[in-house]
Amino acid sequence: MNVKTQVIAETEAISDSSTLPRRSAVELQSASVVFGSGDKAVTALSPTTLRLDAGDFVALVGPSGCGKSTILRLVSNLIAPSSGVVLVGGREAKVKELRIGMAFQNPTMLPWLTIEQNVMMPLKIVPPFKHSFRQDRKGAFRDRVHALLAQVGLAGFANHYPWQLSGGMLQRSNLCRALIHEPDLLLLDEPFGALDQFTREELWQILQDLYLDRKPTVLLVTHDLREAGFLAKRICVMSARPGRIISDEPVNIPQPRDIGMIYGSEFVEMTQGLRELIAQVRK
Amino acid sequence: MTEAKRIKIMSFSLIFGFFLTWEFLCILLNVSDLVLPRPTEIIVTLWVKFPILWPHILQTLYSTLVGFVLGVGIGVALGVMVGTSRVAYAVAYPLLVGFSSIPKVAVVPIFVLWFGSGTTPAILTAMVICVFPIVVNIATGLATTEPDLEDVLKTLGASKSEILWNVGLPRTMPYFFASLKVAITLSFVGAVLSETVASNRGIGNVMMTASSNFQVSLVFAGLIILAVLGVVLYSFFSVLERRVTGWATRDTDIAIT
Numbered sequence: 001m002n003v004k005t006q007v008i009a010e011t012e013a014i015s016d017s018s019t020l021p022r023r024s025a026v027e028l029q030s031a032s033v034v035f036g037s038g039d040k041a042v043t044a045l046s047p048t049t050l051r052l053d054a055g056d057f058v059a060l061v062g063p064s065g066c067g068k069s070t071i072l073r074l075v076s077n078l079i080a081p082s083s084g085v086v087l088v089g090g091r092e093a094k095v096k097e098l099r100i101g102m103a104f105q106n107p108t109m110l111p112w113l114t115i116e117q118n119v120m121m122p123l124k125i126v127p128p129f130k131h132s133f134r135q136d137r138k139g140a141f142r143d144r145v146h147a148l149l150a151q152v153g154l155a156g157f158a159n160h161y162p163w164q165l166s167g168g169m170l171q172r173s174n175l176c177r178a179l180i181h182e183p184d185l186l187l188l189d190e191p192f193g194a195l196d197q198f199t200r201e202e203l204w205q206i207l208q209d210l211y212l213d214r215k216p217t218v219l220l221v222t223h224d225l226r227e228a229g230f231l232a233k234r235i236c237v238m239s240a241r242p243g244r245i246i247s248d249e250p251v252n253i254p255q256p257r258d259i260g261m262i263y264g265s266e267f268v269e270m271t272q273g274l275r276e277l278i279a280q281v282r283k
Numbered sequence: 284m285t286e287a288k289r290i291k292i293m294s295f296s297l298i299f300g301f302f303l304t305w306e307f308l309c310i311l312l313n314v315s316d317l318v319l320p321r322p323t324e325i326i327v328t329l330w331v332k333f334p335i336l337w338p339h340i341l342q343t344l345y346s347t348l349v350g351f352v353l354g355v356g357i358g359v360a361l362g363v364m365v366g367t368s369r370v371a372y373a374v375a376y377p378l379l380v381g382f383s384s385i386p387k388v389a390v391v392p393i394f395v396l397w398f399g400s401g402t403t404p405a406i407l408t409a410m411v412i413c414v415f416p417i418v419v420n421i422a423t424g425l426a427t428t429e430p431d432l433e434d435v436l437k438t439l440g441a442s443k444s445e446i447l448w449n450v451g452l453p454r455t456m457p458y459f460f461a462s463l464k465v466a467i468t469l470s471f472v473g474a475v476l477s478e479t480v481a482s483n484r485g486i487g488n489v490m491m492t493a494s495s496n497f498q499v500s501l502v503f504a505g506l507i508i509l510a511v512l513g514v515v516l517y518s519f520f521s522v523l524e525r526r527v528t529g530w531a532t533r534d535t536d537i538a539i540t
Contacts, residue, residue: 076437077437077438078434078437096440100438100439100440102434102435102438102439104431104434108434110432110449110450110454111531112453112454112528112530112531113453121435121436121439121449122439124449125439125440125441126440
């Protein structure tokens with residue numbers, strides 16, 4: 001038995017006999033990523049260990065190029081770890097044990113589909129929804145899409161095409177697409193990075209509502225410390241490339257949080273602390 | 284009057300003016316109708332000979348369309364094979380460029396050698412001449428699909444064929460329809476070319492026979508028919524393209540941003 005399978009076997013044994021109330025949703029065990037080989041090898045992620053419990057909301061912050069997005073790509077199985085193990089729902093990421101919803105900074109709406117069709121896409125792909133997609137459930141699915149669109153303030157835009165919508169509206173649709181199939185795990189890669197401050201704060205609140213409503217496990221990559229502080233239950237700070245996690249602190253403010261809070265002294269103090277930490281590791 | 288309408292009227296007057304100038308220059312310079320018949324003579328010939336020309340028009344259309352359909356089928360299949368893998372695309376591209384740069388006139392004698400003269404070489408020429416633009420366009424469309432778009436489906440656990448079906452192929456449609464416009468015109472050229480060289484039917488053959496009998500106005504009548512057919516075929520696919528892939532050439536007037 002090689003090391004990798006042994007680790008998995010052990011983890012399964014633990015989770016089977018576990019008396020813990022929550023099982024891990026995401027677990028990185030010394031996972032690293034190296035692109036290329038030989039002299040040209042680039043280490044995108046130093047061996048990193050990170051654990052998210054079910055229902056956790058963790059924000060990953062750090063200087064650009066530190067491997068934040070690499071962690072998301074590992075968890076979503078877009079890339080495989082060069083060493084170490086990535087477990088999702090207690091099993092290897094490629095098994096797709098958990099239902100995953102993902103939103104990138106770029107809204108990546110398919111331009112030939114309407115917003116409704118775009119948001120509906122996961123229902124067409126992900127089991128068990130895909131099995132009933134072509135049958136009578138389509139009407140029910142459509143109602144569901146419309147309800148979710150209404151929740152993010154996009155009622156009446158279902159039949160528009162992506163190019164007819166503004167950046168903020170596209171990002172709302174993007175959130176809807178990441179959530180429509182009720183994922184257990186939501187992966188967000190700087191989803192509000194390209195938006196103006198007002199739209200961003202509005203979407204933070206929408207995301208908070210959606211999170212508290214459904215309680216998925218969330219891993220949010222962001223470079224906005226206020227975003228991390230407002231939304232997350234835990235903030236992990238990463239060092240400059242090759243990245244690793246240098247700080248992992250809970251945010252001790254009860255949810256739901258009020259948006260006015262981000263201008264309060266306690267909150268500013270916390271983000272200042274994070275800021276200084278990142279400024280140090282950038283050197 | 285809108286800009287578009289004005290352009291339409293101007294373009295019609297240009298066509299009309301062209302034929303008018305032709306007519307008057309012929310009269311003015313006293314050009315023999317054995318060299319260059321006047322448009323009115325050509326129209327009269329067209330009218331008188333139309334019952335004889337009609338089966339030939341159908342023959343040319345038949346060869347063109349059968350060749351085109353075969354070419355599209357083969358082109359799409361090859362294009363998908365080459366385009367779905369980046370490696371296959373890189374490996375096959377030089378060969379494709381090599382094939383597509385062969386002057387297709389050169390293949391007609393080979394087809395005649397293999398299949399004798401008649402409809403078969405016309406269909407085959409129409410086919411080979413239109414395959415490559417379709418292969419290249421489909422492959423390019425698929426190979427240049429933004430990884431971001433594919434990633435969206437990959438994170439959902441989509442299979443390769445689901446990604447091809449939901450992202451790759453729709454994304455490639457604008458390339459495909461653009462290539463259809465080119466392909467139908469090329470098929471038409473191929474069919475006529477082959478008829479000219481080796482057939483006893485079709486407009487190409489009519490023109491060839493007419494020219495050896497010095498029926499010059501009939502040669503030009505054939506030319507007019509070819510021009511009209513070419514425009515009709517091209518417009519059909521042009522309209523179809525705008526219908527199907529409107530999202531790629533969107534009308535920004537109705538954007539609401």
